[in-house]
Amino acid sequence: MQEGTTFKYQQLDIDQSEYSAAAKAVERLMKKDIIKRVSTGVFYKPKQSAFGELRPSEEELLKPHLFLKGKRIAYITGGSLYNRMGLTTQVPKTIKVASKIKRVTTKIGKTQVKPVKSYVDVTNENYYLLEILDAIKDFKTIPDLDKKSAITLLKNKISKLTENDLSKMVRYAIKYPPRVKALLGAILEFSRKKNGIESLRKNLNPLTSYKLGITEEALPTASKWNIN
Known part of the structure; x- marks a missing residue:
């Protein structure tokens, strides 16, 4: 097992009949601090550095x-x-x-x-897109958030995505609450990314506004998506 990686008994390439013996061997290794327990049945081999043991x-x-x-x-x-x-x-x-x-x-x-x-x-293939959408979803409730810097950070992340990833992100955003579609649409329009903008707009109620505390200075396209 590589240092700093977690493992379970199932990854030891042994038969289930040997799990009992493996558990005893693991206990001995733990007493010698060769491996550590994360939770029940999950262990890791600590990685050592010049500053001591590194936790995964x-x-x-x-x-x-x-x-x-x-x-x-x-x-x-x-x-x-x-x-x-x-x-x-x-x-x-x-x-x-x-x-x-x-x-x-x-x-x-x-x-x-x-x-x-x-x-x-x-x-x-999609979890990193869902991470961005989650950040957009929770934008208003993230503690100590500098909204202008956050918009820049999200814009930079989205600008690095491929056209295929952008298409997938828009499809996933349709499943999220309306505020996600609105803020994603505003960021895409501000970034001059046309891919998916109309799809997001069609899935929004034009009479609904979204109070996210975002100024025109932070996101010039915010008002076009009823964001304030």
């Missing part, structure tokens, strides 16, 4: 819960994601994991992991 990332620690038979079915969202994206400096007390088919409830050390229902099926 949240993504790695939760990896056994984010994948099913090698396929991604969930992703980390909420405060942990927005902190990683640079949208907030606050570190949440709980980690939220989004999935359409599984409720992930566990603990990472003393940190509670709570489930969130994703709007679409999660795959390795």
